[in-house]
Amino acid sequence: MMYQEFATALLDPGSSVPKNLLWRSGPDLHKRFAVHRNNVIASLIEALEDTFPVVLSLVGEPFFRNLAREFILQHPPHSPVMVEFGEGFDSFIQNAPSCSQVPYLSDVARLEWQRVVSLHAADQPPIAQTHINDLLNDPNKLMQSTWKLHPSTGVFRSCFSAISIWSAHQLEGTTQIEKALASVDITIPECALFLRQDLEVILVNLNMAESAFVQALLDGNSLEVAVEAAQSQNDKFELALIFSLLLKCKAFVGCSPHLTGVFTQ
Amino acid sequence: MPDLALPLPKRAGIGLKPNYFKEIIATQPDIGFFEIHAENYMVAGGPFHHYLGLIRERYPLTLHGVGLSIGGAEDLDVKHLDRLLSLIDRYQPSFFSEHLAWSRHAGIYFNDLLPVSYSDETLHRVCKHIDCVQEHLKLKILIENPATYLEFQDSCYEEGDFLNEIVKRTGCGLLLDINNLYVSSVNQGRDPFKVIETMTLRSVCQMHLAGHVIDPIDSSECLLIDNHGTPVIDPVWQLYELALEKLGQIPTLLERDHDLPSFSDLMQEAQKAEHLMGAGQISTLTMSASS
Numbered sequence: 001m002m003y004q005e006f007a008t009a010l011l012d013p014g015s016s017v018p019k020n021l022l023w024r025s026g027p028d029l030h031k032r033f034a035v036h037r038n039n040v041i042a043s044l045i046e047a048l049e050d051t052f053p054v055v056l057s058l059v060g061e062p063f064f065r066n067l068a069r070e071f072i073l074q075h076p077p078h079s080p081v082m083v084e085f086g087e088g089f090d091s092f093i094q095n096a097p098s099c100s101q102v103p104y105l106s107d108v109a110r111l112e113w114q115r116v117v118s119l120h121a122a123d124q125p126p127i128a129q130t131h132i133n134d135l136l137n138d139p140n141k142l143m144q145s146t147w148k149l150h151p152s153t154g155v156f157r158s159c160f161s162a163i164s165i166w167s168a169h170q171l172e173g174t175t176q177i178e179k180a181l182a183s184v185d186i187t188i189p190e191c192a193l194f195l196r197q198d199l200e201v202i203l204v205n206l207n208m209a210e211s212a213f214v215q216a217l218l219d220g221n222s223l224e225v226a227v228e229a230a231q232s233q234n235d236k237f238e239l240a241l242i243f244s245l246l247l248k249c250k251a252f253v254g255c256s257p258h259l260t261g262v263f264t265q
Numbered sequence: 266m267p268d269l270a271l272p273l274p275k276r277a278g279i280g281l282k283p284n285y286f287k288e289i290i291a292t293q294p295d296i297g298f299f300e301i302h303a304e305n306y307m308v309a310g311g312p313f314h315h316y317l318g319l320i321r322e323r324y325p326l327t328l329h330g331v332g333l334s335i336g337g338a339e340d341l342d343v344k345h346l347d348r349l350l351s352l353i354d355r356y357q358p359s360f361f362s363e364h365l366a367w368s369r370h371a372g373i374y375f376n377d378l379l380p381v382s383y384s385d386e387t388l389h390r391v392c393k394h395i396d397c398v399q400e401h402l403k404l405k406i407l408i409e410n411p412a413t414y415l416e417f418q419d420s421c422y423e424e425g426d427f428l429n430e431i432v433k434r435t436g437c438g439l440l441l442d443i444n445n446l447y448v449s450s451v452n453q454g455r456d457p458f459k460v461i462e463t464m465t466l467r468s469v470c471q472m473h474l475a476g477h478v479i480d481p482i483d484s485s486e487c488l489l490i491d492n493h494g495t496p497v498i499d500p501v502w503q504l505y506e507l508a509l510e511k512l513g514q515i516p517t518l519l520e521r522d523h524d525l526p527s528f529s530d531l532m533q534e535a536q537k538a539e540h541l542m543g544a545g546q547i548s549t550l551t552m553s554a555s556s
Contacts, residue, residue, distance in 0.1 A: 003338040006379065007370040020382070027486040032414040032452075035480065049378070076373045080309045080345065082334020121312035136393040151309070166494040166540060199312040204437045 007184040009033065010040050011073060044072045044085070052112045054169040055093070055105060057177075062180055069097065081083040086113055104160035104186055111156055111166050118194055118201045123235035142256055143224040147217050148254035149246075152196035153216045154207070163203060195251055204232035204249070209234035210242045273325055273359040273471065275542065277535035280521055283477035285528045294528070298325040298359065300518045304332045310511075315397055321356050327471065327518065329359040332374065335394045335408070336381035340511035351401060359516075360471055360538045362407035362440040363398070365391065365428065376434055382417030383427040388434075395435040396539035407470055408432075409440040410479075413449040415451030424449065425464035432468045437496045441466065442473035443505045444497065444520075457504055466512055474505060474538060475520040494523030496500040497534060506541055514542045 017033040027184070045068040049056050056064045069090045077085040090113060093099045094106035134140045161184050168180035179263045191211035192203045206214065209230040216226035223239075230237040246252060272475045276297025281289075289299075298318060320326075332345060353361060367379035399406055407459060408431060410424060422430065444548055450457035476495030480488040497519070499506075509515070519534045 003367070003370050007373065007375070009378075010338045010375060010377075011373075022418045022420070024416070024453070027480070027488045029415070031480070031486070031488060035414045035488065036377055036379060040375045043376045077376065078372055078374055080304045080368065080374050080376070081348075082304065082376065083308060120313065123314070138375050152311070196311060199315055215438035 002119050010037055024126055034197055041069060045086050047082045052109055052115050054112055054166050056111050057169055104162050107158040107162035108166055111162055114154055115157055116203045118196055124150055124253040127252045127254055132255055144222055146222050147252050149218055149251050150195055150253050152250050154194050155211050157191045157211055161186050161188050161190050163192050166231040167243050209237040213242055273516040277514055277538040278518045279531050280537055282525055284525055288528050290319055290389045294532055300329050303330045303349055303352055326356055326358045328361045330532055331536050333363045334367045336365055336391055337369055339399055341394055348556040350402055360407050362409055364409045364411055366411045376384040378411055380413050380415050380447050383420035383422040388430055392431060392434045395437050407438040407440040409442050412445040414452050429465045438470040440471045441469045441470045444475040444477055444501050447501050447504055448477050448491045451489050461507055468513055472515050472517040473520050474537040492521050
C-alpha cells in the first residue's frame with residue numbers, strides 16, 4: 001500500500017482518494033475515506049480545545065475551529081502525546097491576520113499553554129526547612145546563594161490584562177464571566193507567578209519587579225543578582241514579601257550557598 | 266515471552282478518565298480493573314501520576330497504546346517505546362495492547378487509527394514491528410482488531426486470518442474488540458455473527474466493548490463510525506454473548522472516550538458485561554455436565 005499517498009490525502013480535502021482502495025458496495029470510497037480525514041482534523045481540534053478552553057470561549061467555536069484547522073495543517077503534531085500538542089499556538093495566533101482584532105488572544109493562549117506544561121511538570125519535594133536555616137541566619141551568605149525552583153514554576157508576563165481575562169473565565173456561568181470581563185481594562189500589563197500546589201496550577205499576581213526577581217532566580221542567578229534585577233524595575237522592591245511568598249508556596253526545591261554549588265534538596 | 270504482573274481477573278473493567286479519579290478513590294467501586302491510554306500518562310509528574318498511583322494500589326491495570334503505529338511503513342519510534350517501558354516499569358500493568366493500524370508517517374502523527382492492507386508485505390512488516398516491541402518491552406503484547414471503513418486492493422487475507430498469522434509468527438495475544446468487529450463487518454457488507462464464527466479466537470486475552478454511531482456526515486447509506494461516545498448497542502452485546510460462548514470468561518473493558526457519562530452509568534454497563542460473563546460460565550458448565 002502507498003502510505004505517502006494516503007497520508008497526503010488525509011490532510012488535503014481537495015485531493016482524490018488513494019488509488020489502492022477497494023469498493024464492493026454501500027457508501028463510496030470518498031465517503032469512507034472522509035471518515036479518516038474527519039477523524040484526524042476533528043480529534044486534533046478537540047486536543048487544542050482541551051488545552052485552550054478560554055481562547056475557545058473568547059472567539060467562539062466556529063472561529064476557533066477554523067483557526068485550529070489552519071494551525072494543524074501548518075504545524076501537525078509529531079508526537080502521539082496529545083498534551084504536548086499546542087506548543088506554538090500562541091505565536092500562530094499572534095501572526096494570524098484573522099486574530100488582529102483580539103490583541104490579547106495570543107497572551108491568553110500562552111498562559112493556557114504554560115498552565116498545561118506546569119500541570120504535568122515533574123514532581124519534586126520542597127526543600128527541608130533545616131537546610132535553609134543556616135543561610136537565612138547569615139545575610140551575606142544568603143545573598144550569594146542560588147535557589148532552585150519547583151519544575152512547575154514559571155513567570156507569566158503580558159502587555160495586556162491576559163490574567164484577568166483568563167481568571168474571569170474560571171467563574172461559573174455566563175453572567176458572572178461577562179460581569180467580571182466588563183471590569184477588565186485590557187490595556188493594563190499583568191504579571192503572575194504560576195506553580196503547582198496540591199495538584200493544581202495556581203496563579204499569584206506579581207508586580208514587574210517581583211516578576212523580574214523570580215525570572216532571575218529561574219535563570220539560575222544568585223539572590224543578589226535577582227534583587228538587582230528587581231530593583232532595576234522598581235527601587236522600592238521588597239525582597240521579604242516575594243521571598244516569603246515563594247517559601248509559603250513551597251516553590252523552592254533546592255538551594256546552594258554558591259553560584260555553581262551543588263543544590264541541597 | 267512472559268506475561269506481565271498479575272493475571273487480570275475474569276471480570277469487567279472501565280477506561281480510566283481524569284474526570285473519575287476522585288470518585289474512584291472516594292468510593293472504591295467494585296470493578297475488575299481499569300485501563301489507561303498509555304500516551305495520556307507520558308508526562309513527567311502532576312495529578313495524572315498521583316491519582317493513577319493511588320488507583321493502581323487498589324486495582325489491576327491494563328495499558329492500551331494508540332501511538333506506536335505498528336502497521337506503519339516506518340521504523341518504530343524508539344523514544345516512544347522507551348516512554349512505554351518506563352510506564353510499564355512504574356505501573357506493572359497486566360497487559361499492554363496496541364492496534365493493528367498506523368498513525369505516523371514522515372514525521373507527522375495523525376491521531377487516528379489508520380487501516381492497513383492485509384497483504385504479505387504488511388504482514389511481514391507488522392510482525393517485524395511486534396517482534397521489536399516485544400523485545401524492547403520484554404513482554405507479550407496484545408494486538409487489537411481495528412474498526413475499518415476501507416479495504417485495499419492488495420489485501421489477500423481475511424482480517425481474522427491475518428490476525429491469526431500475526432499471532433502464529435510473533436507469539437503475541439489478541440485483544441478482541443467486539444464493537445470493532447461489528448463496525449468493520451457491517452462496513453464491509455458482512456454479517457458480524459458469521460465473521461466471528463470463522464475466527465480462531467484461542468489467543469484472545471482481553472475484550473473491548475464500546476459504542477458506535479451511524480456516520481453523522483451522511484446517514485443515507487449505513488457507514489458505522491467507531492466513536493466510543495455512546496453506550497454499547499444491543500447487537501454488539503449479542504455479539505459479545507456469542508464470543509463468551511466460544512471463549513468462556515475473558516476480562517472485558519468498557520471503553521468510553523467521548524461524551525463521558527457519570528461513573529455509575531459506566532458501572533451499569535460493566536455490571537451487564539459481568540452478568541453476561543457469569544451467564545456464559547453457567548452455560549459452559551451446563552454444557553460440560555450434559556456432554
